[in-house]
Amino acid sequence: HFKTLPIVVVTGINSRFAKVHILYVGSTPLKDRFRGTIRKEDVRESEKDKVDIYKSFRPGDIVLAKVISLGDVQSTYLLTTAENELGVVVAHSEAGAQMIPISWREMQCPQTNAKEFRKVARVQPEYLEA
Template structure:
């Protein structure tokens, strides 16, 4: 990966910079870090700007999404969001927001999904995070609270219609087999997930819709970079 990424059109989840190759890059607005790779969290155009601190120069990677952003749309309890799982632990999953309801936004807030909010059960000890979500998965979730201690919005996927809508395997996308299982069609390998109970054709077509949006907008020229 090199500076030729500048101006490239990307969709959520796409690798923008591999830090194994470019260690002097850091994620900025519209990006997140996963597996030592800077990835896009929104649809837009890549912009890399230099940030100087003394003699040190860092390349900040941003995605320009001004025409897609609704600045008035803020996280609020009860709103349904689409988010990507960026990290998991024994008790929670950390998420990065992709969109809220039907609009794409880019707000720099933390989102956490506690394991006791992953399934509709009174016994959190019965829930295994790895059986519900994995890094790279895209989920439908609902904002239920704000944790001042963690300085993060709290999400839930316990409702039937919430959960994984796009499962990411080691090398490829995994297709929902039922509402508890996803499968790699190439290898036949199955993995557990808390799959959203939406019609399977909607579940399977999420990234087809993103691809359509990308094809529609790919001819547009990148906007001038903003220093704001």
């Protein structure tokens, strides 16, 4: 089912949601820019009231998400990461290095060993080969 999921880049965050641009659907790059939103309540399945967007995503993160619905008039899509397989797949540390996931909620910089909070996707091996 990963073949049809959108891959998005986070373009901005605030306390209520993350703004994203949809880059791919599965492995197909999109020619047009489609915008989306991941609301605070759609970040994870449990403890939705305790979600902190700033500890889930950062601008520039590449995220595997799922479309919930077409949003408002501005043609934005509502997206969710509320499944274990969904969330941040690529993130860069403040030092600029690609971070390594160390848990479902943390990634680590291989250069500085600094840890940063993220809503980490538990990516399946077959998806990484795509």
